[in-house]
Amino acid sequence: MSPNQIGFALLILGLFLLLGKVIRVKVGWVQRLFLPSSIIGGFLILLLGPQVLGQLVPALSEAGVFTEEMRTVWVALPGLLISVVFATMFLGQDLPSPKRAANLVGPQLSLGVALGSSQYVVGLLLAALILVPVFSASPMTGALIEIGFEGGHGTAAGMRGVMEELGFTEGADLAVGLATVGIVGGVVIGIALINWGVRTGRTELLKGDVKASVDEQKGLFSKDEYYPAAQMTSRPASVEPLSLHMALVAVAILIGWGILEALRWIEAQTYSSVMLNDSTPLEIFAYVPLFPLALIGGVILQAIAAALKVDHLIDHQMMLRIQGWALDFLIVAAIGTLSLMAIGANIGAFTLLALAGIGVNVALFLWLAPRIIGRYWFERGIGDFGQSMGVTATGLILMRITDPDAKSPAFEAFGYKQLIFEPFFGGGMVTALAVPIIYLTGIWPLFFAMLLVFLVALGAGIFYYAPKAKVEREQARQDASAVTT
Known part of the structure; x- marks a missing residue:
């Protein structure tokens, strides 16, 4: 494949992202769903690709209106861009004072960990009792709710290589499909919950109908x-600020790559010689992705x-812009190359996982928060609900609706929680290790480990x-009564 073919594939990806934005601006029902332009652009590529248009027009069955080289680039792109997304998460972040962080982060972390771990508990139990014996699904389907919902499109696409290496070829497509259900369901159900919260007096700040402006x-x-958008932290005559921050992201990824290679070397020199059976060595970090x-x-840097x-x-707003660019292109590519055949062949398992994921998220938000x-509690809890359904951005959207002027500590508490939560769930080490652990040990060891984590988070909260x-x-x-009297 030539550099020109790679570059042209990226140009076409940008074109469809722009088309997605145009549709968002022009189409009313798309606006009301708050669908991101990247999801719209990804679906356009999917419709014009071999799985939809190619099935209707035999002459386009190979790659739709695109070329095979384009699709090859798009398939590989999410696995590269997800490292950019994760490297930028904490770059430019100021650490809070320990006392204030401790007061805010405790219940927020308890709720977040309960939501993340419960997705494994429910998914693995479904896999053991229904998906594997009834649908002949892989035991690794038990990890897909957390990968797709909490992790989102980036994590789902980033895990593709690991899943394919372990023989779970349909796993990434199912996870990307679940991520799409999660992000759409997160916004739609989240806004419905907000309206319910306003009507029943559960929100402290919103007291009228929830209506976004036309521009929103x-x-x-x-x-x-x-x-x-960002702050200039260097003079362009020396180095363009965007170039400086891109260089810092590159260094953060290289640090992560060095750590991963060191862990793999230690693993190779120690316990990897242990055989779980005649053909499977005890290797975990060999299957862990980079992101x-x-x-x-990024934290170390x-x-x-x-x-x-x-x-x-290091300006965090600039890092957020880089992260957003990477995530937008990642989502367009991931949805555009989604295998509808893989989802169709596993539609029963897919539907059960989606319904179970939505059910446990709604239940924990309404009962535990x-x-x-x-x-x-509503303004703070709705952010964790949104993240557990469709990544951090969904949580931020819902918090912005319930607290448009940031009068509550919702955004601050959510940010503090992310410092502890993100390295483990939603694309962190637990997410990265889950599929290899299930492959090596089966369903039950991870199930009981996540059940313990869930019970600890629940117990600490209650x-x-x-x-x-x-x-x-x-x-x-009492303070409110004193003011009124």
Whole structure:
């Protein structure tokens, strides 16, 4: 494949991302669903590819209106871009004071870990009792709810190579499909929950009908709005700020790559000689992808910059722009190359996983969040619900709707929780290790490990944070009574 073919494939990907944005601006029902332009563009590619148009027009059965080289580039792209997404997560982030972080992060982390671990508990139990014996599915399907919902399109696509290497060829397509269900369901169900919360008085800040402006529905800023994209931290005559930040992302990924290679070398020199059976050595890090280590690389680079007192040169908003670019192109490519045949062949398992994932997320939000979070439980909990359905961006969208002026500590608490949560769930080490562990040991070891994590998170919330939440709400009521009298 020539460099020109690779470059042209990227240009076409950008064209369809722009077409997705045009549709978002022009089509009312798409606006009301808050569908990201990347998902729309990905579906356009899917419709014009070999799986839809190619089935209707035999002459286009090979690659649709595209070329095979384009599709080859698009299939490989998510596995590369996901490392960029994860490397940028903590670059430019200021660490909070320990006391304030501890007060806010406790119940938030308890809810987040309960949501993440429960997706494994429910998925693995479904796999053991129904999916494997009834649908002859792979035991590794038990990990797909967390990979698709909590991890999202990036994690799902990033795990493709690992799944294919372990013989779970349909796994990535099912995970990307679940990620699409999750992100759409997260916004639709989330907005329905917000309207219900407003009507029943469960929201502290919103007291009227939830309505987004026309510009918000279109995904545009109005002329009188100003939202700085990033801060200039270097003079362009020296180095373009975007180039500087891209270089820092590259260094973070290289640090993660060095860590992963070191872990693989240690594994090769130690326990990999142990055989689980006649043909399967005890190897875990051999199957771990790069992206969770890229996140750790970003944390290490940020810590080094802070120690050297040059962390002011790293702007988190700039990192968010780089992350957003990578995620948009990743989603277009992942959905555009999604295998509908793989989902169709496993439609029973896919439907059960999707319904189970939605059910456990809604149940934990409605039951656990109001018990363990004091004031603003709805505003704070809806962010974790959104993330558990369709990655961090969905959670941020729902929090912005419930708290448009950031009057509650929702955004702050959510950010603190991410510092501890992200290295493990939603594309972290637990997500990366889950599929190889199931492949090596079967369903039950990971099931019982995640059940223990779930029970610890639940117990900490109910027995430690719930009494504090009750006191906090009572104090708020007393303060409100004192003001009115």
